[in-house]
Amino acid sequence: MxxxxxxxxxxxxxxxxxxxxxxxxxxxxxxxxxxxxxxxxxxxxxxxxxxxxxxxxxxxxxxxxxxxxxxxxxxxxxxxxxxxxxxxxxxxxxxxxVMCAEVADVLAKLPEPTTAVNISSTPGDDWMALWWVVDGHGGSDAQPAARQILNRGRALYATISSGRQAQAVGRLALVDDWAGIYCLAVDPAYRRQGLAQATIHGLLQKATTVGVNHVWLQVVEANAPARALYDSLGFQTVSRYHYRVRPQP
Structure with missing residues (x-):
């Protein structure tokens, strides 16, 4: 591809x-x-x-x-x-x-969400709070630098919430006619309810209105549950990578 x-x-x-x-x-x-x-x-x-x-x-x-x-x-x-x-x-x-798929193929395999998925062009405070709790890297002092990464590129942000509390969030980076799924996070109290699939559906459905045809994502090789989900949605592995890090004294 x-x-x-x-x-x-x-x-x-x-x-x-x-x-x-x-x-x-x-x-x-x-x-x-x-x-x-x-x-x-x-x-x-x-x-x-x-x-x-x-x-x-x-x-x-x-x-x-x-x-x-x-x-x-x-x-x-x-x-x-x-x-x-x-x-x-x-x-x-x-x-x-690194896995890729056609947006239309993924949407065809996803069930229609039974809960509302709010899509925005910027990450709200509730979005940021849940992502940081579930998948944040560093303390609260690192959040501004992380938010700057999010805001630096064109993207869509999905939030599923109850009241003012986010239950699931995700980010879709937009690059030409490609999109990348990032920051998919579900509150542990609301897992196994299809919220990850609903979040992906909401993001990709919106992406079809802005000319996106292909989607990629990165998944840690050891994360078997996430890989099983992406396999079921038709994603195929097209590449892989690891980091080489020099330990500091």
Whole structure:
């Protein structure tokens, strides 16, 4: 459906970092240490001098108090980067699958929601509160940096709520005629009630009105329940990646 380098570019645009530096084919991303993707190197092309490039990355991240990290997938360059980083002491973190599908095919497999799904172009406070409790990375002081990531790219936000309390939320990043599912979170008290499916349905149904035909998502390889859901909706694995992180002393 799409080349691995192309899906890497979509994911980068779907979750944009505050700052990024072009380094001889590598994109060195920084976002105050909030979320791995926004604080890791996307190694799209091989640098001329690999050791010098690695030294630059490590010094830059150290200056920003960020652990040096690389997002390593099939398109990572140079081709032996993973082995090179391992020899340099970088550890594997969060093996992840990238799955894609046609929006129309997913909608055909989803049941019509029996609860209202509110769609907005910005994340409300109730949306943010639930996502952060279920899937937040860091303390309350990291929330502003996370919210800036959310607001930096074009996206749709779904909320299922009871009164003023969100029960389920999700984000759909919009990139050309593609969309990426992010931040799918359900309050533990309301799980196993079909709210995740309803959230996905609401987002994709709205996406059809803005010219979106294809959808991608990332799912941690070890997350068997989520993978089972996405398999049932017709998503297929098109790529995978993991992070290589250099532990800090």
């Amino acid at each position: 799409i080349a691995t380098a192309g899906i890497d570019a979509l994911m980068n645009k779907g979750w944009p970092a505050a700052d990024s530096t072009e380094l001889d084919g590598w994109l060195v991303r920084r976002n105050a240490g909030v979320t791995m993707r926004a604080n890791s190197v996307l190694p799209a092309s091989a640098p001329f001098d690999l050791d010098r490039a690695l030294d630059y990355v490590e010094n830059l991240y150290a200056a920003h108090q960020i652990a040096p990290s690389f997002q390593v997938g099939p398109a990572a360059q140079p081709g032996d980067l993973d082995e090179y980083l391992a020899a340099r002491g970088y550890e594997v973190r969060t093996p992840t699958l």
